[in-house]
Amino acid sequence: MNYTYWYAIIGWSSGAAPGSAPPAPPPAWGNGLLESSLRVVVEGELAAVVSDWLRPSIKRATDTVDPDLVWQHERVIERIMASAAVLPVRFGTILADDERVRGVLRQRQASMLADLRQVAGCVEMGLRVLWEPPAPGAPQAVAGMAKGASGAAASQTGGAEPTPGVRYLQQRAAEEQARRAVQEQGRALANQLCVALRGLTVDYRQSVLQTERMLLNGAYLVRRGEVDAFMAAIERLRARYGDLAFLCTGPWPPYHFVSA
Amino acid sequence: VGAQEKEAGMYSEQGTGLQGQEERIRGDLALIDEFASEIAKAEGVLPSRLNADPEKLEQGLAKLVLAVVDLLRRLMEKQAIRRIEGGSLDDEEIERLGLAFMRMEEKLEEIKRAFGLEHEDLNLNMGPLGDLW
Numbered sequence: 001m002n003y004t005y006w007y008a009i010i011g012w013s014s015g016a017a018p019g020s021a022p023p024a025p026p027p028a029w030g031n032g033l034l035e036s037s038l039r040v041v042v043e044g045e046l047a048a049v050v051s052d053w054l055r056p057s058i059k060r061a062t063d064t065v066d067p068d069l070v071w072q073h074e075r076v077i078e079r080i081m082a083s084a085a086v087l088p089v090r091f092g093t094i095l096a097d098d099e100r101v102r103g104v105l106r107q108r109q110a111s112m113l114a115d116l117r118q119v120a121g122c123v124e125m126g127l128r129v130l131w132e133p134p135a136p137g138a139p140q141a142v143a144g145m146a147k148g149a150s151g152a153a154a155s156q157t158g159g160a161e162p163t164p165g166v167r168y169l170q171q172r173a174a175e176e177q178a179r180r181a182v183q184e185q186g187r188a189l190a191n192q193l194c195v196a197l198r199g200l201t202v203d204y205r206q207s208v209l210q211t212e213r214m215l216l217n218g219a220y221l222v223r224r225g226e227v228d229a230f231m232a233a234i235e236r237l238r239a240r241y242g243d244l245a246f247l248c249t250g251p252w253p254p255y256h257f258v259s260a
Numbered sequence: 261v262g263a264q265e266k267e268a269g270m271y272s273e274q275g276t277g278l279q280g281q282e283e284r285i286r287g288d289l290a291l292i293d294e295f296a297s298e299i300a301k302a303e304g305v306l307p308s309r310l311n312a313d314p315e316k317l318e319q320g321l322a323k324l325v326l327a328v329v330d331l332l333r334r335l336m337e338k339q340a341i342r343r344i345e346g347g348s349l350d351d352e353e354i355e356r357l358g359l360a361f362m363r364m365e366e367k368l369e370e371i372k373r374a375f376g377l378e379h380e381d382l383n384l385n386m387g388p389l390g391d392l393w
Contacts, residue, residue, distance in 0.1 A: 165356060168362045172341060
């Protein structure tokens with residue numbers, strides 16, 4: 001049995017009467033994974049670019065995926081993108097048959113058409129920024145603890161140690177405050193970077209402090225003609241923020257700008 | 261290919277959408293391993309599937325359960341700290357809560373050791389919400 005491997009979604013204006021031969025993809029799109037032939041599955045004003053696939057999953061016994069396959073998937077999308085607005089589909093998306101693909105297109109027609117209009121003429125750029133989170137300052141007396149730790153505060157002046165439970169929570173509260181202060185600093189810094197890029201992007205998806213060191217992890221929708229300007233802006237940020245490490249990738253198909 | 265040639269390549273091919281793999285990565289490439297490890301962390305520590313090897317399966321389940329319990333402990337601890345900061349607890353209550361949290365943490369440490377889990381193992385990735393901690 002054949003499954004349907006899905007690469008991309010494009011807009012489709014078809015004058016063909018129902019029941020006529022299925023539309024053929026242009027030769028410029030080349031072949032799909034493992035040189036399989038591409039097909040087009042049309043539903044309303046949308047078309048899915050697919051090929052046959054023998055298994056219900058991309059992976060075999062192991063959890064690792066062949067990077068070559070990922071690049072083959074990517075290249076198919078990029079060849080289509082050369083001449084049309086594309087919504088890329090995540091690598092490894094396999095459905096039972098074409099009818100299921102049609103079902104998805106039918107169900108999400110409106111949002112997919114809106115996404116297609118938005119990404120037209122744009123590419124995705126990725127930006128990751130690492131920072132060294134500042135070492136938390138010396139644990140300060142926690143302001144809010146004043147009342148709660150009144151026993152402890154009194155005991156500090158009076159000489160007696162705070163009781164173990166109070167001491168534990170005091171320490172936790174101090175750590176929590178230090179953590180919040182570092183986060184606040186990170187957010188402010190990330191915001192400065194975002195503001196510097198805002199004028200060059202049509203849309204963006206970004207996470208701040210996804211891990212302690214990853215200050216910013218963002219995907220930016222950039223008009224093709226502004227990709228150079230976007231990269232130049234990042235070079236300027238790199239020069240200005242010498243303490244931060246920047247990794248800029250792309251251009252890519254707009255993977256992050258397809259509504260779930 | 262030298263770094264400069266790469267750089268030249270990526271600009272000249274701009275817009276074709278058919279650039280090579282390396283040409284699409286720019287910036288502080290000397291730190292590429294650190295980026296890779298942070299990206300891996302950000303993308304999730306939980307395995308995409310449970311290993312069917314019985315011993316590992318048990319560890320995987322223990323990890324998941326402990327991570328959730330640890331999450332609850334942390335949330336409750338934060339809540340307690342907020343109430344202390346808000347001044348709504350008296351000293352005796354603070355002491356009682358503090359001791360309870362202390363013992364809970366000790367207990368969790370014990371169980372973690374029993375299953376051979378590290379501190380980092382219990383960090384759940386919350387997708388777009390970022391790390392649990």
